[in-house]
Amino acid sequence: xxxxxxxxxxxxxxxxxxxxxxxxxxxxxxxxxxxxxxxxxxxxxxxxxxxxxxxxxxxxxxxxxxxxxxxxxxxxxxxxxxxxxxxxxxxxxxxxxxxxxxxxxxxxxxxxxxxxxxxxxxxxxxxxxxxxxxxxxxxxxxxxxxxxxxxxxxxxxxxxxxxxxxxxxxxxxxxxxxxxxxxxxxxxxxxxxxxxxxxxxxxxxxxxxxxxxxxxxxxxxxxxxxxxxxxxxxxxxxxxxxxxxxxxxxxxxxxxxxxxxxxxxxxxxxxxxxxxxxxxxxxxxxxxxxxxxxxxxxxxxxxxxxxxxxxxxxxxxxxxxxxxxxxxxxxxxxxxxxxxxxxxxxxxxxxxxxxxxxxxxxxxxxxxxxxxxxxxxxxxxxxxxxxxxxxxxxxxxxxxxxxxxxxxxxxxxxxxxxxxxxxxxxxxxxxxxxxxxxxxxxxxxxxxxxxxxxxxxxxxxxxxxxxxxxxxxxxxxxxxxxxxxxxxxxxxxxxxxxxxxxxxxxxxxxxxxxxxxxxxxxxxxxxxxxxxxxxxxxxxxxxxxxxxxxxxxxxxxxxxxxxxxxxxxxxxxxxxxxxxxxxxxxxxxxxxxxxxxxxxxxxxxxxxxxxxxxxxxxxxxxxxxxxxxxxxxxxxxxxxxxxxxxxxxxxxxxxxxxxxxxxxxxxxxxxxxxxxxxxxxxxxxxxxxxxxxxxxxxxxxxxxxxxxxxxxxxxxxxxxx
Amino acid sequence: xxxxxxxxxxxxxxxxxxxxxxxxxxxxxxxxxxxxxxxxxxxxxxxxxxxxxxxxxxxxxxxxxxxxxxxxxxxxxxxxxxxxxxxxxxxxxxxxxxxxxxxxxxxxxxxxxxxxxxxxxxxxxxxxxxxxxxxxxxxxxxxxxxxxxxxxxxxx
Numbered sequence: 001x002x003x004x005x006x007x008x009x010x011x012x013x014x015x016x017x018x019x020x021x022x023x024x025x026x027x028x029x030x031x032x033x034x035x036x037x038x039x040x041x042x043x044x045x046x047x048x049x050x051x052x053x054x055x056x057x058x059x060x061x062x063x064x065x066x067x068x069x070x071x072x073x074x075x076x077x078x079x080x081x082x083x084x085x086x087x088x089x090x091x092x093x094x095x096x097x098x099x100x101x102x103x104x105x106x107x108x109x110x111x112x113x114x115x116x117x118x119x120x121x122x123x124x125x126x127x128x129x130x131x132x133x134x135x136x137x138x139x140x141x142x143x144x145x146x147x148x149x150x151x152x153x154x155x156x157x158x159x160x161x162x163x164x165x166x167x168x169x170x171x172x173x174x175x176x177x178x179x180x181x182x183x184x185x186x187x188x189x190x191x192x193x194x195x196x197x198x199x200x201x202x203x204x205x206x207x208x209x210x211x212x213x214x215x216x217x218x219x220x221x222x223x224x225x226x227x228x229x230x231x232x233x234x235x236x237x238x239x240x241x242x243x244x245x246x247x248x249x250x251x252x253x254x255x256x257x258x259x260x261x262x263x264x265x266x267x268x269x270x271x272x273x274x275x276x277x278x279x280x281x282x283x284x285x286x287x288x289x290x291x292x293x294x295x296x297x298x299x300x301x302x303x304x305x306x307x308x309x310x311x312x313x314x315x316x317x318x319x320x321x322x323x324x325x326x327x328x329x330x331x332x333x334x335x336x337x338x339x340x341x342x343x344x345x346x347x348x349x350x351x352x353x354x355x356x357x358x359x360x361x362x363x364x365x366x367x368x369x370x371x372x373x374x375x376x377x378x379x380x381x382x383x384x385x386x387x388x389x390x391x392x393x394x395x396x397x398x399x400x401x402x403x404x405x406x407x408x409x410x411x412x413x414x415x416x417x418x419x420x421x422x423x424x425x426x427x428x429x430x431x432x433x434x435x436x437x438x439x440x441x442x443x444x445x446x447x448x449x450x451x452x453x454x455x456x457x458x459x460x461x462x463x464x465x466x467x468x469x470x471x472x473x474x475x476x477x478x479x480x481x482x483x484x485x486x487x488x489x490x491x492x493x494x495x496x497x498x499x500x501x502x503x504x505x506x507x508x509x510x511x512x513x514x515x516x517x518x519x520x521x522x523x524x525x526x527x528x529x530x531x532x533x534x535x536x537x538x539x540x541x542x543x544x545x546x547x548x549x550x551x552x553x554x555x556x557x558x559x560x561x562x563x564x565x566x567x568x569x570x571x572x573x574x575x576x577x578x579x580x581x582x583x584x585x586x587x588x589x590x591x592x593x594x595x596x597x598x599x600x601x602x603x604x605x606x607x608x609x610x611x612x613x614x615x616x617x618x619x620x621x622x623x624x625x626x627x628x629x630x631x632x633x634x635x636x637x638x639x640x641x642x643x644x645x646x647x648x649x650x651x652x653x654x655x656x657x658x659x660x661x662x663x664x665x666x667x668x669x670x671x672x673x674x675x676x677x678x679x680x681x682x683x684x685x686x687x688x689x690x691x692x693x694x695x696x697x698x699x700x701x702x703x704x705x706x707x708x709x710x711x712x713x714x715x716x717x718x719x720x721x
Numbered sequence: 722x723x724x725x726x727x728x729x730x731x732x733x734x735x736x737x738x739x740x741x742x743x744x745x746x747x748x749x750x751x752x753x754x755x756x757x758x759x760x761x762x763x764x765x766x767x768x769x770x771x772x773x774x775x776x777x778x779x780x781x782x783x784x785x786x787x788x789x790x791x792x793x794x795x796x797x798x799x800x801x802x803x804x805x806x807x808x809x810x811x812x813x814x815x816x817x818x819x820x821x822x823x824x825x826x827x828x829x830x831x832x833x834x835x836x837x838x839x840x841x842x843x844x845x846x847x848x849x850x851x852x853x854x855x856x857x858x859x860x861x862x863x864x865x866x867x868x869x870x871x872x873x874x875x876x877x
Contacts, residue, residue, distance in 0.1 A: 017813050017814065017816070018813070018816065020821065021812070021813040021818060021821070022813075023821075024818055024821030024824050025796070025805070025809040025812050025813055025818065025821075025824060025828065026756070026796065026797065026799070026800055026805070026809065027754070027755070027756015027757065027795060027796035027797040027825050028756065028797070029755065029756060029758075029821065031755070031758060031822070033755075033758075033759075034749075034755035124739075124746075207856055208820075208822075208856060209760050209766065209768060209820065209822040209823050209854065209855065209856050209857075210758070210760070210820065210822040211759070211760065256820075256821065257820065258758075258820045258821065258822030259819075259820040259822060259856050259857055261856070290762050291760065291761035291762045291763065291766075292762055513820055514819035514820030514821070514857050515819070516819070679816045680816065682816075683816050683819060683857075683858055683862055684819075686858055686859035686860075686861040686862065687819065687856070687857045687858050687859045688859075689859055690859030690860065691856075691859075713761070713762065713763045713765070714761045714763055714765035714766055714854065715763050715765060719854050719856060720860075721850075721851040721852070721853075721854060
């Protein structure tokens with residue numbers, strides 16, 4: 001009754017093929033939209049075609065009379081019940097936050113906002129009847145352009161009197177983390193260098209492949225929600241908090257979830273409406289969005305104007321950095337909303353030793369789709385801008401862009417290093433990553449070719465891009481998040497259940513949607529507990545099973561959730577130790593634990609952890625006062641972020657006659673610490689690279705001058721193929 | 722309503738369907754073949770790709786009535802007697818999937834590609850799969866998966 005397979009000696013660093021894949025490659029999947037419940041009815045949304053309009057009337061009688069329509073709800077019908085969608089991160093005490101009803105009551109603030117909900121026996125009938133809802137609008141002027149909106153020329157929400165939501169400022173002189181940036185810039189204007197630039201971070205759409213879907217099953221007082229979400233635990237808490245349903249009555253399940261990239265780190269109008277309507281009707285309901293709805297109404301990302309002023313001495317040593325951002329919130333302040341650019345506040349100084357720093361962001365309301373986390377959430381935006389301006393500094397001085405970076409970056413012997421933004425970087429070796437990247441890339445040869453092409457006037461020119469980065473990852477330290485007025489902690493929870501057959505269930509509060517947690521977390525448990533990889537089952541994404549957690553975003557699952565799991569495993573071993581000693585008739589102090597076995601030092605006697613689990617289950621012969629259970633849990637809250645870094649190099653051929661861009665070579669060297677599964681990690685890097693390349697070359701959420709999203713299908717929103 | 726009769730993954734099925742019902746809706750809602758998924762409204766993403774009489778089609782672009790009398794194979798019909806199809810095995814081996822939502826379509830299109838061209842170049846694979854979108858992998862390991870399947874006996 002012990003582990004059925006030979007325990008491996010070391011699982012960490014193995015290219016394990018994924019446990020998730022069997023169901024995904026055979027189509028035996030558990031997407032939310034697959035769920036069918038007896039008596040289930042379907043929702044279709046009637047959405048505003050206008051960016052900003054008063055709702056004069058909503059005529060529903062034709063829709064109500066349509067075949068198999070069960071009900072039609074308007075904002076007026078649900079006004080008392082729906083509450084306001086939550087913003088969990090008010091970045092300043094005086095942040096202007098418009099109320100955000102799930103279904104608009106008397107005014108719509110972006111094209112795509114829900115104005116009515118049709119419930120029918122099939123999704124097709126619900127959509128047909130949605131066409132019969134007649135909404136009378138009075139169009140209002142729309143605030144669309146970010147810069148113009150920041151000047152309050154047209155108000156996105158007239159009642160608020162301003163589009164300016166919050167001004168968040170960090171100043172190193174006030175924080176005591178550095179000098180006065182205005183003095184540095186003034187000095188630079190005198191006898192050094194000052195570079196001022198403005199960069200645009202275009203609006204992007206996460207464009208996860210699985211459209212969002214939600215199913216709600218009310219059974220008596222209890223209610224279960226399945227949702228294509230990254231955050232089942234946060235969603236459960238907020239459903240309870242906003243709607244006043246006891247949290248203990250709500251179960252949220254994130255079954256197989258088809259990608260997120262931050263786009264499913266949200267509590268959505270559709271989820272709240274499905275919950276309210278299912279409870280009101282007493283029937284299970286389902287809503288699955290179309291792709292156009294997804295692109296139009298799921299939150300967008302990025303969308304900043306970035307003004308940077310960098311000062312340096314004549315030799316290229318940086319002396320100050322001033323960052324002034326405008327960030328487009330869209331029509332409402334989303335769950336993390338204004339916090340996204342604040343995450344960037346800590347990253348503009350990047351890997352460099354700036355003696356002075358000033359950052360400010362003005363978040364701005366407009367009549368466009370709300371924005372929130374997308375792939376890196378504020379931090380890639382910062383990396384883009386600082387690396388662009390470091391290139392400008394190199395160009396100003398006529399030196400190689402690598403050389404200017406090396407002159408200013410933190411040297412590996414200087415870690416741990418407290419930055420001008422107040423973070424303590426624990427480690428880094430920018431020299432090693434860059435040297436390796438240059439070698440792999442063949443940097444010198446490509447530079448020589450670039451020179452040759454320029455001199456010969458070749459119509460196809462070679463461009464070479466250079467970028468370093470670091471990111472604050474492992475979003476966790478609860479105290480730090482608290483100091484930034486973030487509405488939650490950042491710990492993660494894990495539990496380990498020892499089954500009497502020697503199998504192990506590992507529960508994690510992280511909630512995977514493509515990252516391979518079932519595989520990587522199995523490797524961690526197998527390695528630490530000395531059981532077979534195949535004998536570990538990872539359970540996640542269900543608040544009734546993995547009952548406690550803060551979910552998956554911000555590069556946190558492995559570094560926070562994985563460590564919680566390690567600590568839970570260690571507790572299992574410590575609970576097993578006195579039981580093993582008792583059964584082996586040895587002293588606890590004489591036991592060693594290795595490779596999944598307790599052994600009595602100096603003897604052949606020993607027993608496997610699975611045998612201890614069986615004996616504990618039987619509980620016939622336990623030491624006095626010891627509980628008959630090895631099950632353990634742990635909640636881990638790190639004291640700092642972690643700081644992966646890397647150097648990326650890209651060569652592109654640009655046809656100067658046609659503008660055609662062809663990527664010739666891309667090399668990256670990332671230092672990401674201990675790798676649990678290299679196969680999974682390299683896959684994540686590939687995917688991230690292509691999303692970054694797509695931002696550079698193709699993707700943008702484009703609005704016309706009436707506030708209609710033009711790129712509202714995959715015909716126009718150019719996800720790379 | 723129109724009466725259709727067809728073979729889905731080797732089993733004969735017959736139903737009355739609305740003339741406007743798409744093949745993908747028929748497969749998911751009437752036959753329970755939820756392995757085939759819907760990712761867009763515009764036949765761009767290819768997540769719904771199945772084989773119709775042995776050739777790949779985007780099943781959101783075919784009416785169920787057009788499949789009357791046809792033989793349809795979905796991702797659920799590939800594995801035989803518990804043995805994965807070589808292309809399924811290749812996707813697992815080469816980590817050609819992450820969230821897995823595009824995977825049914827990717828696998829069905831890859832099989833069609835290999836049926837046409839048993840030894841495709843990298844360029845031919847990328848071209849052959851350009852009607853199928855993936856947001857997670859950056860395609861690198863999907864291309865490797867198809868190459869792996871080709872090198873290991875292809876689709877036979």
